[in-house]
Amino acid sequence: xxxxxxxxxxxxxxxxxxxxxxxxxxxxxxxxxxxxxxxxxxxxxxxxxxxxxxxxxxxxxxxxxxxxxxxxxxxxxxxxxxxxxxxxxxxxxxxxxxxxxxxxxxxxxxxxxxxxxxxxxxxxxxxxxxxxxxxxxxxxxxxxxxxxxxxxxxxxxxxxxxxxxxxxxxxxxxxxxxxxxxxxxxxxxxxxxxxxxxxxxxxxxxxxxxxxxx
Amino acid sequence: xxxxxxxxxxxxxxxxxxxxxxxxxxxxxxxxxxxxxxxxxxxxxxxxxxxxxxxxxxxxxxxxxxxxxxxxxxxxxxxxxxxxxxxxxxxxxxxxxxxxxxxxxxxxxxxxxxxxxxxxxxxxxxxxxxxxxxxxxxxxxxxxxxxxxxxxxxxxxxxxxxxxxxxxxxxxxxxxxxxxxxxxxxxxxxxxxxxxxxxxxxxxxxxxxxxxxx
DNA sequence: TAGATTGTTAATCGATTAACAATC
DNA sequence: TAGATTGTTAATCGATTAACAATC
Numbered sequence: 323x324x325x326x327x328x329x330x331x332x333x334x335x336x337x338x339x340x341x342x343x344x345x346x347x348x349x350x351x352x353x354x355x356x357x358x359x360x361x362x363x364x365x366x367x368x369x370x371x372x373x374x375x376x377x378x379x380x381x382x383x384x385x386x387x388x389x390x391x392x393x394x395x396x397x398x399x400x401x402x403x404x405x406x407x408x409x410x411x412x413x414x415x416x417x418x419x420x421x422x423x424x425x426x427x428x429x430x431x432x433x434x435x436x437x438x439x440x441x442x443x444x445x446x447x448x449x450x451x452x453x454x455x456x457x458x459x460x461x462x463x464x465x466x467x468x469x470x471x472x473x474x475x476x477x478x479x480x481x482x483x484x485x486x487x488x489x490x491x492x493x494x495x496x497x498x499x500x501x502x503x504x505x506x507x508x509x510x511x512x513x514x515x516x517x518x519x520x521x522x523x524x525x526x527x528x529x530x531x532x533x534x535x536x
Numbered sequence: 537x538x539x540x541x542x543x544x545x546x547x548x549x550x551x552x553x554x555x556x557x558x559x560x561x562x563x564x565x566x567x568x569x570x571x572x573x574x575x576x577x578x579x580x581x582x583x584x585x586x587x588x589x590x591x592x593x594x595x596x597x598x599x600x601x602x603x604x605x606x607x608x609x610x611x612x613x614x615x616x617x618x619x620x621x622x623x624x625x626x627x628x629x630x631x632x633x634x635x636x637x638x639x640x641x642x643x644x645x646x647x648x649x650x651x652x653x654x655x656x657x658x659x660x661x662x663x664x665x666x667x668x669x670x671x672x673x674x675x676x677x678x679x680x681x682x683x684x685x686x687x688x689x690x691x692x693x694x695x696x697x698x699x700x701x702x703x704x705x706x707x708x709x710x711x712x713x714x715x716x717x718x719x720x721x722x723x724x725x726x727x728x729x730x731x732x733x734x735x736x737x738x739x740x741x742x743x744x745x746x747x748x749x750x
Numbered sequence: 751t752a753g754a755t756t757g758t759t760a761a762t763c764g765a766t767t768a769a770c771a772a773t774c
Numbered sequence: 775t776a777g778a779t780t781g782t783t784a785a786t787c788g789a790t791t792a793a794c795a796a797t798c
Contacts (some may be wrong), residue, residue, distance in 0.1 A: 331765065333739060337732040341714070355779065367779095368767050375781060383780040384774040400735050401742025415636045419629035425691070425714050425731055431738075470737060477639070493744075494737040500555075500639050510740045512733045517639050518551040519726045521614050523684060523708040524645075525547060526724045528615025530707075545789065569755065581755095582791050589757060597756040598798040 328376045343393040355386035405430045407467045411483055412474030413438040413453045420472050421448050434466040463490045470494045477501050542590045557607040569600035619644045621681045625697055626688030627652040627667045634686050635662050648680040677704040684708045691715050
């Protein structure tokens with residue numbers, strides 16, 4: 323098996339392929355060519371073949387790709403042929419919303435604990451879980467083998483909580499707080515940067531409105 | 537003023553500069569060099585100067601950049617020297633969470649209406665607003681001059697709602713539904729792709745765990 | 751003036767696209 | 775076999791980094 327290091331740009335596209343192929347399966351599509359994927363997804367056929375060949379020879383000359391096979395392979399590459407144990411820290415509006423986000427659950431990200439420090443929120447039921455106080459965090463991480471934390475605190479608390487999450491041995495953080503976390507270990511942090519998306523909209527609307535002027 | 541078309545990669549970094557400069561202002565930093573920004577943000581000094589020079593000559597040889605000035609300039613470039621009129625469609629957990637996200641409000645994105653179709657939700661109060669039925673959508677968009685919609689429906693409803701949003705003359709959509717929207721006009725859509733972030737974490741955790749094997 | 755740091759041109763690097771031989 | 779489509783090498787394009795003259 324080849325093992326050059328895969329370009330970041332390719333990794334960013336993998337979830338899109340995964341999503342697209344799932345749709346194809348739902349529509350009972352059995353085989354598909356890079357050309358067909360190209361037309362549906364808007365990448366070039368060449369790029370699609372290049373991307374996939376970073377991981378193996380999934381296709382067949384003269385035939386194309388078997389949709390089920392390709393989907394299974396990409397799932398495996400993405401590491402979602404297993405279940406992850408997840409905790410949410412911060413059970414405010416956002417934490418509650420995320421806990422109800424079925425899409426995550428469906429792909430094997432199982433929420434096993436929810437934490438907060440606010441006495442008005444601790445003890446509340448969210449789905450089948452009861453919000454626990456952060457006092458119990460380390461204990462519960464151990465008990466449930468928590469691997470990933472969804473960080474849904476406010477901006478001010480985020481850094482301190484992240485460090486505690488790191489120290490508890492959690493491997494990954496999905497950070498919803500609008501702040502860059504500084505970590506000591508190689509814990510993997512992914513930022514949502516919701517504000518950046520909004521600023522991007524703002525930028526593009528502005529550019530358009532000024533294009534009509536000068 | 538120069539007006540070549542600005543690389544996408546640069547535009548994606550603008551919000552990060554904006555955020556960083558705001559922090560510097562809060563810490564009463566008056567001037568800063570590309571070298572200092574470089575060290576704090578982890579880009580090269582060269583890249584920072586290249587990025588900024590897409591929009592004008594904001595610095596001064598031998599001095600660097602005035603933090604306040606640069607922040608004001610980037611704000612203007614991002615189009616956030618004005619207030620935007622925003623509506624939320626979908627007042628479930630996510631819509632409610634987003635409506636409470638003060639960060640958006642603080643940068644001038646003002647939520648003026650919230651909509652849903654669920655009879656259990658319509659009429660409910662969220663902050664100072666009452667959730668309205670989608671029947672009133674077009675009327676309210678007109679009344680409040682809505683420019684941006686936060687799309688917080690489920691995946692199934694997203695496409696149909698997006699088309700209605702488009703037809704009502706809204707200019708931009710921040711899409712929280714895990715689906716690619718197909719638009720007819722040049723309405724600007726930004727996708728949050730929360731799942732993609734989670735899959736990215738999964739991928740990196742998997743790569744690390746298999747590095748120890750082979 | 752001397753020192754610092756920008757703005758900008760040129761060099762390098764990485765990612766995308768084109769082309770085509772291999773092969774199902 | 776003939777047609778289709780992959781896997782892969784080579785060419786192009788775009789973005790990042792290095793270097794340095796301009797200048798505050």
